[in-house]
Amino acid sequence: MRTYSSGDMAKLYCKECDGCGDCCRCMGDTIELDPYDAFQLTYGLRKDFASLIGPVVGLHENGGMVLPFMQTRPIPEEEQRARGMHFADGQEPEECIFLSADGRCQIHGFRPGICRLFPLGRQYAEDGRSQCYFMVEEVTCDYPKTKVRIDKWLGIPDLEEYEAFKIRWHSLVKRVQERLSTPGADDAFRRKISTLFLQEFYIKSYLGTDFYEEVGRRMGQVEPLF
Numbered sequence: 107m108r109t110y111s112s113g114d115m116a117k118l119y120c121k122e123c124d125g126c127g128d129c130c131r132c133m134g135d136t137i138e139l140d141p142y143d144a145f146q147l148t149y150g151l152r153k154d155f156a157s158l159i160g161p162v163v164g165l166h167e168n169g170g171m172v173l174p175f176m177q178t179r180p181i182p183e184e185e186q187r188a189r190g191m192h193f194a195d196g197q198e199p200e201e202c203i204f205l206s207a208d209g210r211c212q213i214h215g216f217r218p219g220i221c222r223l224f225p226l227g228r229q230y231a232e233d234g235r236s237q238c239y240f241m242v243e244e245v246t247c248d249y250p251k252t253k254v255r256i257d258k259w260l261g262i263p264d265l266e267e268y269e270a271f272k273i274r275w276h277s278l279v280k281r282v283q284e285r286l287s288t289p290g291a292d293d294a295f296r297r298k299i300s301t302l303f304l305q306e307f308y309i310k311s312y313l314g315t316d317f318y319e320e321v322g323r324r325m326g327q328v329e330p331l332f
């Protein structure tokens with residue numbers, strides 16, 4: 107598999123994109139949110155994170171932890187017919203709640219990191235010290251793509267700091283998930299840790315802080331526990 111760094115060029119831009127919206131359908135609960143996404147969403151929507159849980163953000167279990175993901179909405183059959191939509195067998199007829207009727211992202215400026223990446227994915231080194239990008243196999247359309255520099259594609263300011271945060275966050279979550287998967291971890295302990303993470307890294311606001319400094323401080327408090 108070919109891997110890339112943020113300064114590399116990759117075939118990402120779909121010049122002929124007609125906004126069919128397929129990129130944002132049938133994704134289930136795969137758009138998992140990290141604290142930077144939570145910060146961006148609360149800032150962009152001018153809402154506190156707790157009030158987003160339910161209508162905008164779902165909670166699911168991943169590796170014993172409860173983590174937030176972007177909500178989708180089911181597309182009723184009548185709407186599928188009216189819009190000429192077809193879903194393959196086994197595909198759930200659903201789309202992101204922020205996908206507009208004309209196939210555009212309504213929160214483009216503060217969309218989650220996974221959406222910014224697509225059609226790239228992020229891969230972390232085994233030792234948890236670095237990360238790289240790779241092309242996701244199942245791109246949803248056959249339109250030709252033109253090359254773009256990955257850092258431009260992501261459009262995230264202070265990308266070095268962001269990548270350092272992603273590596274540290276991934277490493278912390280992985281350690282917690284490993285710990286919660288051990289036979290000694292009971293449900294009460296899982297609930298306690300999940301509540302701590304939700305409260306400390308998502309619900310507690312980052313507004314008015316330097317995000318990287320603040321999330322680093324919060325991670326620094328929790329890391330010694332794992």
Ligand code: SF4
Nearest residue numbers: 123124126127129247
């Ligand atoms: S599937 Fe292709 S045409 Fe449709 S929204 Fe995605 S990039 Fe655009």
Ligand code: SF4
Nearest residue numbers: 130202204205211221
């Ligand atoms: S947030 Fe925007 S880009 Fe991401 S899945 Fe929803 S509509 Fe698509």
